Amino acid sequence: MKIESTWSKPGGPMNYVSEKYPVVVIGGGPVGLAAAAHLAERGLEFVIMEAGPSVAAAIEEWRHVRLFSPWRYATDLAAQRLLKRSGWIAPDLDALPTGGDLIDSYLGPLAKVPELADRIQYGAEVVAVTRLGFDRIRTAGRADAPFLVRLADGSEILAGAVIDAAGTWRKPNVLGAFGIPARGESEIASQVSSPLPDVLGRERSRFAGRRNAVVGAGHSAATTLLDLGRLAEQVPGTEVVWVVRGTDQARTYGGGAGDGLPARGALGSRLKDLVQSGRIKLVSSFRIESVHRTGDGRVVLSAADRQVIVDTVVKSTGFRPDHDMVSELRLDLDPILGSTRALAPLIDPNKHSCGTVPPHGVDELSHPEPGYYAVGAKAYGRAPTFLLATGYEQARSVAAALAGDWEAARDVQLNLPKTGVCSSKRAGDESARSQTVGRGLATGLSGGLATAVKTVEATGQSACCG
Structure with a gap:
């Protein structure tokens, strides 16, 4: 068994395991890189596992699409601070970027800042996450064991915590109306x-x-x-x-x-x-x-x-999260959406149709498995209302918690524009249950977009979602 553990930092501020293993961030999309930026600002050791050959590989597949969210909602504050130290000039905050703009003018430069550049492993597809020496059943001593993260090439790395920003782009829903593939x-x-x-x-x-x-x-x-x-x-x-x-x-x-x-x-x-x-x-x-x-x-x-x-x-038809790679972890998933049980009532399209959600952070994203958090589009499970700004605040909150700064972690603030459509009555009917809103970047639209969405402005020019 090959164990690769880099950037050991004994005595660091992390409050998980023995403090000598890095935080593994799964996914080098917008939310994964935002999580890394916050970890870097807090002095935590981390490594980013990106399955593609470059950052935001999923977004490359829809680089032609223009977001309907302007730049002010498409960038993370910690990422901005790192970029500005490297001479980055922020774009017009009111302009609407394409997926290509997001990569070329923001994510690509972000991946090259000194704090992140040597922490990103490309072509690193994560296929399994477990506890070293433990399956899901065994309890005694579990919380003291590091995570074991296995890659598609067979290599493995030990982690003190895992931030899963893998997104949902690689797992679209089926055409079949009942949740399973249509016949044929x-x-x-x-x-x-x-x-x-x-x-x-x-x-x-x-x-x-x-x-x-x-x-x-x-x-x-x-x-x-x-x-x-x-x-x-x-x-x-x-x-x-x-x-x-x-x-x-x-x-x-x-x-x-x-x-x-x-x-x-x-x-x-x-x-x-x-x-x-x-x-x-x-x-x-x-x-x-x-x-x-x-x-x-x-x-x-x-x-x-x-x-x-x-x-x-x-x-x-929308997307769904892939929980197979973390099936040996103890997750508390909502049986309907596949998000955490605590987050589900805030985003359930059966109960409301708002395109915005209440502020939420580490508490709503926590599982019985301490140290594992899904953020970004994957955090929303099969709910269709994810926006990038939500993922950035999730990442900030989780990074603060991993650093032991629980006051900051729980000081969650989120200001999202209203959709102009918010009807609990409408959300209860079949049309609401069948919604498949593209998940901004989702990344997929994260490491994946989860999926961003394009629009057409009154001028007739192409524009899109965030």
């Missing part, structure tokens, strides 16, 4: 696109002149629908079908002028116009049970009483 879903995989395809750029030929279905009712679905609508104006024969389980799309259309983020409001307003004009065909109350390919290569989506036949399918 794996057989049409080659004709199913990722949640945020570059419709107007590198993947244009895949959609131009074809009949395209977008499945899902969140911001990522709206982003792709708007791009397909523009493509249909440019290329004759391009058709757009929007397939949703719910009956009321009011939440997807959003609060319009009442939204605290104008670009997010414009996203829904523009989509509503395209549906009402008939340029996008809305197929509602459609629960996909099976799919198959016809003899001429088209895809048939089948519900109990209807079918939709298309050439390509964009799966914008």
Whole structure:
């Protein structure tokens, strides 16, 4: 067994294990790097495990997408402080960055600051986390054992604590309406696109002149629908079908002028116009049970009483967390959302439809396994309302707790713009339960976006989610 333990710091401020192991941050996306920035400011030893060849590898897949959150909500304060010491000039805080801007002007430079540069391991995919010498059942002495983090290449590292910012981008939900794959879903995989395809750029030929279905009712679905609508104006024969389980799309259309983020409001307003004009065909109350390919290569989506036949399918059905790699840890997960049990009531779309959430930090993110925290989009489980600013505050709170500064850890402050749509009555119906709001960066949209979302402003310029 190969154990790699670096940057030993006996006597440091960490209050976990024997204080000689680093904090392992899983994921080099926006929230993972924010966590690292806060750890660096507090003098804690850490290492970042990024599965991709560069930081924010998931965001590279949607670099064409413009966030609907401006820069002021897209950057972390500790990260800003580290960057400014290296001569970084902050962008216009009111401008809307693309995913590419986020990498090129913020995350890429952040990964190069002296405090972080030699702490990032690329191509380091974490496949398992456990306690050294312990499975999930054994209790005696457990809290004194370090975490053992295993990578895909077989190497391992011991950790004093683990901050899991792996995101959810690599684990999208299925097309099937009941939480399991539709019958035949794996057989049409080659004709199913990722949640945020570059419709107007590198993947244009895949959609131009074809009949395209977008499945899902969140911001990522709206982003792709708007791009397909523009493509249909440019290329004759391009058709757009929007397939949703719910009956009321009011939440997807959003609060319009009442939204605290104008670009997010414009996203829904523009989509509503395209549906009402008939340029996008809305197929509602459609629960996909099976799919198959016809003899001429088209895809048939089948519900109990209807079918939709298309050439390509964009799966914008949201994401779910991957808890398999931490299955030997003692987690207290909400049985519905897969977030912590304490966080679930604050973000449950069955109870409210607000795009904002109450402030929360280390207490709401804690598990019975001391020293393990999921932050970012993964912290939200299957709830669809994650925004980057929320993840940054989670990271700050957790880092403060790991440093033993519980006063700072519990002084949680979060100011998020209102969506203009917040109805508990609406959230209780089927349309709310079927929402798949793209998770800002999520990173996926973290190490992954979890998933960011693109919008179209009133000017007609592309814009997006955060």
